[in-house]
Amino acid sequence: MVILSGCTNKGTNEPLSKDGFMLGTFVKIKLYDSKNEEILDKAFERLREIENRMSLNIVDSDLSKINNSAGIKPVEVHEDVYYVIKKAKEFAEISSGAFDPTIEPIVKLWGIGTANERVPSEEEINNKLKKIDYNKVQLLEGNRVFLEESGMGLDLGGIAKGYGADEVQKILIENGVKSAIIDLGGNVFGLGSRLSGEPWKIAIQNPFSDNRGSHIGTLAIHDMSVVTSGDYERYFEEEGVKYHHIIDSKTGYPANNNVSGITVLSRYSIDGDALSTAFYVLGVSDGLALAEEIEGIEVVYITKDKKLYLSSGIINVFENTNEEFEISIP
Numbered sequence: 001m002v003i004l005s006g007c008t009n010k011g012t013n014e015p016l017s018k019d020g021f022m023l024g025t026f027v028k029i030k031l032y033d034s035k036n037e038e039i040l041d042k043a044f045e046r047l048r049e050i051e052n053r054m055s056l057n058i059v060d061s062d063l064s065k066i067n068n069s070a071g072i073k074p075v076e077v078h079e080d081v082y083y084v085i086k087k088a089k090e091f092a093e094i095s096s097g098a099f100d101p102t103i104e105p106i107v108k109l110w111g112i113g114t115a116n117e118r119v120p121s122e123e124e125i126n127n128k129l130k131k132i133d134y135n136k137v138q139l140l141e142g143n144r145v146f147l148e149e150s151g152m153g154l155d156l157g158g159i160a161k162g163y164g165a166d167e168v169q170k171i172l173i174e175n176g177v178k179s180a181i182i183d184l185g186g187n188v189f190g191l192g193s194r195l196s197g198e199p200w201k202i203a204i205q206n207p208f209s210d211n212r213g214s215h216i217g218t219l220a221i222h223d224m225s226v227v228t229s230g231d232y233e234r235y236f237e238e239e240g241v242k243y244h245h246i247i248d249s250k251t252g253y254p255a256n257n258n259v260s261g262i263t264v265l266s267r268y269s270i271d272g273d274a275l276s277t278a279f280y281v282l283g284v285s286d287g288l289a290l291a292e293e294i295e296g297i298e299v300v301y302i303t304k305d306k307k308l309y310l311s312s313g314i315i316n317v318f319e320n321t322n323e324e325f326e327i328s329i330p
């Protein structure tokens with residue numbers, strides 16, 4: 001994997017920052033109250049470690065080993081991997097399988113974002129659908145994981161970045177950092193607050209604009225994770241149809257509903273990451289209902305008809321800054 005990294009620290013008020021490509025995404029960490037580059041290096045080492053254990057592109061990662069032993073034997077994995085799979089199963093249960101980490105066979109079939117992306121036949125999809133079932137992931141003592149059937153596979157692409165953001169947050173806190181932004185693609189963590197003591201303002205991207213600087217609104221937060229999933233992140237088009245990377249585990253096709261983007265506010269980024277995928281698949285009405293049930297979770301849905309649907313607790317922190325988008329009641 002290509003790593004583009006470098007430390008920059010122009011001028012005294014600029015944060016100390018480092019970026020690179022990790023966990024399949026562009027990562028940027030900015031420290032506002034520290035000039036210690038070693039902290040950034042430690043954070044990136046930790047992300048590399050997580051990637052080496054959870055990536056499916058790495059043949060000897062723990063995750064690859066689990067998948068290669070599906071239906072054959074349990075595999076002992078690092079406790080990081082065991083923990084993330086355990087959380088993934090919990091989110092699968094909470095969301096009735098809308099988030100399902102056993103989605104790997106279907107994800108591989110579509111190959112979205114790879115050189116092999118294509119629209120599979122219905123027969124292919126139906127065959128692979130039989131292999132999707134988070135209840136068949138056994139978590140055994142001694143950090144061992146077993147997939148009950150051959151042909152099954154785990155994909156942690158919908159949760160690993162959130163775990164990574166939380167782990168980086170821990171390292172920063174351990175090293176005395178009190179003001180930082182951790183950005184792993186769509187996963188943003190605002191650690192502490194701005195140096196002035198004011199909250200971070202995290203912008204929610206406009207899904208309808210190619211311009212990354214165009215926003216629909218902002219969230220004023222401190223010590224919170226803001227995760228966004230959208231159909232504009234990774235997709236291909238064929239005969240005018242857009243096929244994106246969030247799969248409805250019931251149909252085997254990219255989730256096809258009125259959602260364009262979903263942003264999740266949570267204390268832990270692992271929760272926000274898994275839930276953003278789940279909320280995307282569930283759609284506005286079921287997703288909002290679930291968000292109200294889970295404590296400490298708030299959401300902003302953006303629909304294809306440019307409406308915004310908010311969970312009840314987000315009113316105080318969300319500011320709509322784009323008049324093209326209208327706040328609606330489901």
Ligand code: ADP
Pocket residue numbers: 098099100101103107155156157158159185186187228229230233234245246247248249273276277281
């Ligand atoms: P992003 O990677 O753009 O941040 P998500 O967090 O929503 O988006 O994760 C999407 C990734 O999660 C996909 O690339 C795939 O690896 C995996 N995935 C897709 N559909 C599901 C699903 N229904 N449940 C769990 N993981 C999924």
Ligand code: MG
Pocket residue numbers: 157158159229272273274275276277
């Ligand atoms: Mg996710």
